[in-house]
Amino acid sequence: MSEPVARGEGWERLDARVIWVDLVRMLLSLVPMAVTTLLFGGAVDGPVLWPAAIVGVLGVVGAVVDVLRWVKTRYRVTEERLEVRTGLLVRSHRSIRRDRIRSVDTTARLRHRLAGLRVVAIRAGDRSTVGESAPLRLDAVTTATATRLQDELPTGARAPEAEPEPGGEVVLATFRWRWVPYNAFTVWAFLTAAGLGWGAYWFGSSVGIDLAGVVVGLVDWGALGTAWTVVVAVLATGAVGVVGVGAAFVAEQWGFRLVRADGPRGTVLRTSHGLFRTRRVDRDEARLRGVELRQPLLWRWSTATETSVVSTGLGTSWLTTSASTVLPKAPMADARRVAGAVLRDDRPLGTPLRAHPRAALRRRLGWAVLVSGVLTGGLWWFAPGGWWLVGAGTLPVALGLAVVAYRSLGHALVGRHLVTSRGLNRATVVLRRGAVVGVTFRQSVLQRRLGLVTVRTTTAAGAGVYAAPDLLVADGVALADATVPGLLTPYRGLSPTVGSAA
Amino acid sequence: MGEVLVAPRHRVERRAMGWWALRTAAATAVVGGAVGVGYLLITPWRAVLGPVLLVVLGAGLLHLVVAPPWRYAVHRWEVTGEAVYVRSGWFVREWRIAPLSRVQTVDTVRGPVQQALGLATVTVTTASAAGPIALVGLDHRTAEVVARELAEITGATPGDAT
Numbered sequence: 001m002s003e004p005v006a007r008g009e010g011w012e013r014l015d016a017r018v019i020w021v022d023l024v025r026m027l028l029s030l031v032p033m034a035v036t037t038l039l040f041g042g043a044v045d046g047p048v049l050w051p052a053a054i055v056g057v058l059g060v061v062g063a064v065v066d067v068l069r070w071v072k073t074r075y076r077v078t079e080e081r082l083e084v085r086t087g088l089l090v091r092s093h094r095s096i097r098r099d100r101i102r103s104v105d106t107t108a109r110l111r112h113r114l115a116g117l118r119v120v121a122i123r124a125g126d127r128s129t130v131g132e133s134a135p136l137r138l139d140a141v142t143t144a145t146a147t148r149l150q151d152e153l154p155t156g157a158r159a160p161e162a163e164p165e166p167g168g169e170v171v172l173a174t175f176r177w178r179w180v181p182y183n184a185f186t187v188w189a190f191l192t193a194a195g196l197g198w199g200a201y202w203f204g205s206s207v208g209i210d211l212a213g214v215v216v217g218l219v220d221w222g223a224l225g226t227a228w229t230v231v232v233a234v235l236a237t238g239a240v241g242v243v244g245v246g247a248a249f250v251a252e253q254w255g256f257r258l259v260r261a262d263g264p265r266g267t268v269l270r271t272s273h274g275l276f277r278t279r280r281v282d283r284d285e286a287r288l289r290g291v292e293l294r295q296p297l298l299w300r301w302s303t304a305t306e307t308s309v310v311s312t313g314l315g316t317s318w319l320t321t322s323a324s325t326v327l328p329k330a331p332m333a334d335a336r337r338v339a340g341a342v343l344r345d346d347r348p349l350g351t352p353l354r355a356h357p358r359a360a361l362r363r364r365l366g367w368a369v370l371v372s373g374v375l376t377g378g379l380w381w382f383a384p385g386g387w388w389l390v391g392a393g394t395l396p397v398a399l400g401l402a403v404v405a406y407r408s409l410g411h412a413l414v415g416r417h418l419v420t421s422r423g424l425n426r427a428t429v430v431l432r433r434g435a436v437v438g439v440t441f442r443q444s445v446l447q448r449r450l451g452l453v454t455v456r457t458t459t460a461a462g463a464g465v466y467a468a469p470d471l472l473v474a475d476g477v478a479l480a481d482a483t484v485p486g487l488l489t490p491y492r493g494l495s496p497t498v499g500s501a502a
Numbered sequence: 503m504g505e506v507l508v509a510p511r512h513r514v515e516r517r518a519m520g521w522w523a524l525r526t527a528a529a530t531a532v533v534g535g536a537v538g539v540g541y542l543l544i545t546p547w548r549a550v551l552g553p554v555l556l557v558v559l560g561a562g563l564l565h566l567v568v569a570p571p572w573r574y575a576v577h578r579w580e581v582t583g584e585a586v587y588v589r590s591g592w593f594v595r596e597w598r599i600a601p602l603s604r605v606q607t608v609d610t611v612r613g614p615v616q617q618a619l620g621l622a623t624v625t626v627t628t629a630s631a632a633g634p635i636a637l638v639g640l641d642h643r644t645a646e647v648v649a650r651e652l653a654e655i656t657g658a659t660p661g662d663a664t
Contacts, residue, residue, distance in 0.1 A: 312629075437600060437601070437604035437628045437629055437630050438598065438599060438600035438601070438604060438628050438630060438632070438635070439598075439599050439600075440596060440597065440598045440599075440632070441503070441507070441596065441597040441598075442594060442595070442596050443503060443594070443595050443596075444593060444594040444595075445593055445594075448503070448595075453503065456632070458600075458628060458630035458632040459629075459630055460628070460629030460630055464630045464632045465630065465632040473503050473506050474506050477506045477507050484601070486584075487584075487585060487599060487601055488507070488599065490582065490584070490585075491507055491508045491510075491587060491599070492506065492507060492508070493505070493506075493507070493508040
């Protein structure tokens with residue numbers, strides 16, 4: 001139907017190997033059913049067959065849908081735009097202006113890699129008008145096409161059949177084995193262990209092995225006592241989980257490289273990594289507005305730090321932060337070095353930050369007392385017996401957290417950059433001053449009594465708002481005025497204006 | 503704050519207090535109505551829903567009495583050739599300043615209640631995800647003039663303002 005339109009105007013299909021991949025996927029998904037039928041002969045009963053049947057049906061349906069998608073998808077790259085038509089029931093025609101393209105990622109699952117395919121995701125951020133738009137995906141094209149698209153798409157001019165030159169590359173960071181423990185010890189380890197255990201148990205029971213029985217028979221639990229049983233169980237689960245998470249981390253970040261590479265339109269920050277599923281993300285350096293370092297509270301002692309860039313057009317929700325992350329959790333020294341190299345300026349993160357006034361500590365301590373007080377009161381009123389003691393016990397913890405939060409606070413203006421730091425999971429943001437598109441001051445009645453104000457700089461990049469909480473009023477206004485020179489000057493006054501309610 | 507940062511020049515219309523009060527009244531009526539219906543129909547829950555209903559109505563009434571005049575005292579706005587400057591809020595006050603060179607869009611919004619009161623809101627968006635700057639409680643004629651002038655100034659600025 002759409003064939004005549006699709007021909008002769010540069011419209012291209014996705015690679016035909018997608019179909020072969022789908023065929024193989026379909027056959028593979030039927031394997032469990034075949035195996036169970038063969039293993040158990042004619043005596044196939046529900047509990048055994050159902051999982052295999054579900055896997056099979058899902059696999060077949062998925063493969064067929066994917067083939068239809070292949071049939072119906074066309075894309076083309078013109079001088080100005082990238083266009084993609086797709087959809088069987090719901091036709092869609094999306095086009096992105098090439099100068100609006102902000103990042104081009106390629107990923108590949110194992111099946112894609114075996115077939116020499118790559119999935120290309122193209123993002124164009126324009127959230128001021130239509131909200132964060134979903135990336136345009138080409139699933140899948142050959143590796144060569146993907147590389148070509150990645151090198152050419154953001155340039156605005158298509159080089160005919162010219163192989164992109166490797167160009168100059170500066171390596172900023174490569175995979176280090178010592179990063180593994182920083183990323184393996186997370187609370188997710190227990191969840192991973194639970195998942196692994198459940199998967200193993202399910203698989204075991206479907207082939208007739210009672211894994212729970214094996215574990216129970218491993219040790220004489222009765223002799224160990226309840227307390228030790230719990231300790232052993234937690235430690236064992238944790239160990240399994242840590243190994244699992246660590247292995248997943250190594251597989252994901254295998255061969256990690258962060259390089260600054262020359263693209264035709266300027267330099268890009270490129271990360272590439274992955275053992276089974278490879279991923280390469282190019283971030284246009286012209287869209288870079290700063291960097292962010294995050295130090296999780298529980299791992300502060302180990303200086304574990306995750307580094308990401310503050311850039312326009314890279315997603316901001318927690319689901320899509322991975323495109324902005326340029327370095328996984330690593331020791332602070334590594335993170336600082338990489339962040340300095342990304343900024344091309346070591347000073348912002350090398351300069352000690354100015355601490356915030358003591359009143360900011362008082363505000364946090366006040367909140368800590370209030371929260372644990374309300375908790376204690378609530379428990380005393382509603383819960384029986386000595387439960388309120390638990391509420392009272394939270395007070396030292398809350399006070400400790402208040403001090404930690406206060407110690408995170410800091411700010412500095414260093415050359416072209418504004419540096420702010422805050423939060424229990426300390427986030428240090430280095431933002432280019434020229435990227436600030438507005439200033440907001442916030443002050444609650446209680447902050448006003450303490451003489452404090454929160455300065456929020458708004459920007460088009462990253463999270464959109466970066467705050468320096470609880471500065472003295474005069475310092476806050478001075479900081480904002482120095483960050484965006486001239487913006488506040490007409491409004492700065494030393495005497496209250498007539499009729500001012502402030 | 504007043505000693506360090508001059509307040510924006512213009513107050514909002516007095517009618518805006520009526521708009522804020524009506525909004526609170528409507529929200530209280532909806533929430534209170536829902537709880538009230540629950541209180542009447544689900545007899546076993548009355549012990550819980552009774553106090554909840556009282557709290558909802560009390561908070562709504564307090565908000566209705568306290569917030570509008572407080573807001574009226576705080577809310578101010580100013581547009582110059584260089585920047586939009588707005589002060590808003592009540593318990594938590596907010597001063598927002600955006601240079602006109604960074605403004606992306608300018609809209610005028612009038613809800614049904616605002617139309618009845620002859621009010622309008624001008625929203626000014628920048629490229630930031632922090633949400634638009636809203637000039638609320640303007641007379642609708644003033645709002646029109648402000649929006650038109652803003653659009654003219656920002657339309658003359660080249661670049662994508664990020």
